Amino acid sequence: MPKKILIVDDTTSVRMLLRMILKSTDYELAEAEDGVGAFKQCNSPSPPDLVLMDIIMPNMDGIECCRLIKANKKTKHIPVIMVTTKGEPQQMESAYAAGCDDYLTKPINRIELLAKIKAQIAND
Amino acid sequence: MxxxxxxxxxxxxxxxxxxxxxxxxxxxxxxxxxxxxxxxxxxxxxxxxxxxxxxxxxxxxxxxxxxxxxxxxxxxxxxxxxxxxxxxxxxxxxxxxxxxxxxxxxxxxxxxxxxxxHSTIDFNKILKVISDILTNLIGAEYFGIYLYDPRSSTLVLTSVEGLDEPKGSRVELRDNLMSRVASSGELYIDPEIPEPGNYARPIALQPLISSGDLVGMLAIHKLLVQKEGFEPIDMELFSLLGAHAGTALLAARICSEVQAAGT
The missing domain is CATH 1.20.5 (Single alpha-helices involved in coiled-coils or other helix-helix interfaces)
Known part of the structure; x- marks a missing residue:
């Protein structure tokens, strides 16, 4: 059964780009436009095996969503990779403090993204 | 013996x-x-x-x-x-x-x-798409999207990210960098690396052209902190924006004017 990746970003272009990058892989893909939708999918009967999460989003940002995922017994095992324009050290610190497993800055580097996903899913 | x-x-x-x-x-x-x-x-x-x-x-x-x-x-x-x-x-x-x-x-x-x-003819949505491309695909942090006003021969700041200039501010096209770039119709990249904190001068300017006419201009003032400089793909993206974003904006503007006239 293919591993499921949840793409969380409020920008259509980014979701589309991530879909295009991951299309060539065997992963099953799902999407959410904000943290609320992402947390809901993580608690669904078929939760993702990994979450690619933007930080700045409406309704619930990526940091808050990551904190909730990692605080929940049912979802804390799901690896979360932050995919964001924010490359400042303090942003990274906040993301890691919220429990994220890895961090990737935009513009997205395809090879780096695939390597980070593989590392997280292989570790799982 | x-x-x-x-x-x-x-x-x-x-x-x-x-x-x-x-x-x-x-x-x-x-x-x-x-x-x-x-x-x-x-x-x-x-x-x-x-x-x-x-x-x-x-x-x-x-x-x-x-x-x-x-x-x-x-x-x-x-x-x-x-x-x-x-x-x-x-x-x-x-x-x-x-x-x-x-x-x-x-x-x-x-x-x-x-x-x-080309996914929409909504003017504001196209502006948002251009902003998303500049931020997420090129890695620009501070930038402005200008539209050309042929009546006053000025560039009007229509969308802005990170800069102090307010929307609606105008740049006259006469004997300045933007004017020269607009005339050339070609991408301009500042050969000098600006000092940190000085983002007044644009580091890249891309005229938006439709059918040979100036429609607007993209002005990049600062890249994201993790982005060290422009790469070959950025030149391709600028070229694409220069050729398509102007047409998309022009079409959307005409469409909205027609819709407004019809109502």
């Missing part, structure tokens, strides 16, 4: 007998020693021959081993050469793979940018 003679005769007879026996013993011993000598000489000759044969065999074996060693040495150096070749081929394949992956990534970015620019 006779008695004495008999005794002497007896004595000599006894002595000759013992002498005879002694001689016989000597002859026997001599024969034994001769035989022993012959045996030892035979043994010696045999051993000597055998020794010569062993040495010869060892020498032959040594030569075989030497040949084997040389053959293995050649094989080893041949394998080492092959290994180096395979390593080089491997490195070449890795570079090719990385290049292909990069090209795939670039095509994906260009496809997404092109697709999104």
């Amino acid at each position: 006779v008695e004495d003679k008999k005794e002497w005769a007896q004595f000599f007879k006894q002595m000759f007998k013992e002498g005879e026996k002694f001689t016989e013993d000597l002859l026997k011993e001599n024969e034994r020693l001769r035989q022993r000598n012959a045996f030892l000489e035979h043994e010696l000759s045999l051993r000597s021959a055998s020794g010569r044969s062993d040495s010869s065999q060892l020498l032959t074996r040594l030569e075989v081993l030497e040949e084997e060693r040389n053959r293995l040495k050649e094989e080893l150096s041949s394998l080492k050469r092959r290994l180096k070749q395979v390593e080089k081929e491997n490195a070449d394949f890795t570079l090719q793979y990385l290049e292909i992956e990069k090209q795939n990534s670039n095509f994906a970015s260009l496809y997404v940018a092109s697709y999104q620019l």
Whole structure:
């Protein structure tokens, strides 16, 4: 059964780009436009095996969503990779403090993204 | 006297007998020693021959081993050469793979940018798409999207990110950098790296052209902190924006004007 990746970003272009990058892989893909939708999918009967999460989003940002995922017994095992324009050290610190497993800055580097996903899913 | 003679005769007879026996013993011993000598000489000759044969065999074996060693040495150096070749081929394949992956990534970015620019005729949505492309695909942090107003020959700041200039501010197109870039119709990249904190001067300007006419201009003032500089894909994206974003904005503006006139 293919591993499921949840793409969380409020920008259509980014979701589309991530879909295009991951299309060539065997992963099953799902999407959410904000943290609320992402947390809901993580608690669904078929939760993702990994979450690619933007930080700045409406309704619930990526940091808050990551904190909730990692605080929940049912979802804390799901690896979360932050995919964001924010490359400042303090942003990274906040993301890691919220429990994220890895961090990737935009513009997205395809090879780096695939390597980070593989590392997280292989570790799982 | 006779008695004495008999005794002497007896004595000599006894002595000759013992002498005879002694001689016989000597002859026997001599024969034994001769035989022993012959045996030892035979043994010696045999051993000597055998020794010569062993040495010869060892020498032959040594030569075989030497040949084997040389053959293995050649094989080893041949394998080492092959290994180096395979390593080089491997490195070449890795570079090719990385290049292909990069090209795939670039095509994906260009496809997404092109697709999104033509996905709507809503003016504000197109502005949002251009902003998203500049931020997420090019990696710009501070930038402005200007539209050309032909009546006043000015560029009007229509969308802004990170800069202090308010929306609606105008730049006159007369004897300045933006004017020169607008006239050239070509992408401008500042060759000098600006000092940190000084973002007043744009580091890149891309005129937006439709059917040869100026529609607007993109002005990048600062890149994201993790972005060290522009890359070849950014030039492609600028080129795509220059050719398509202007047309998309113009079409959306005309469409909204037609809709407004119709209502």
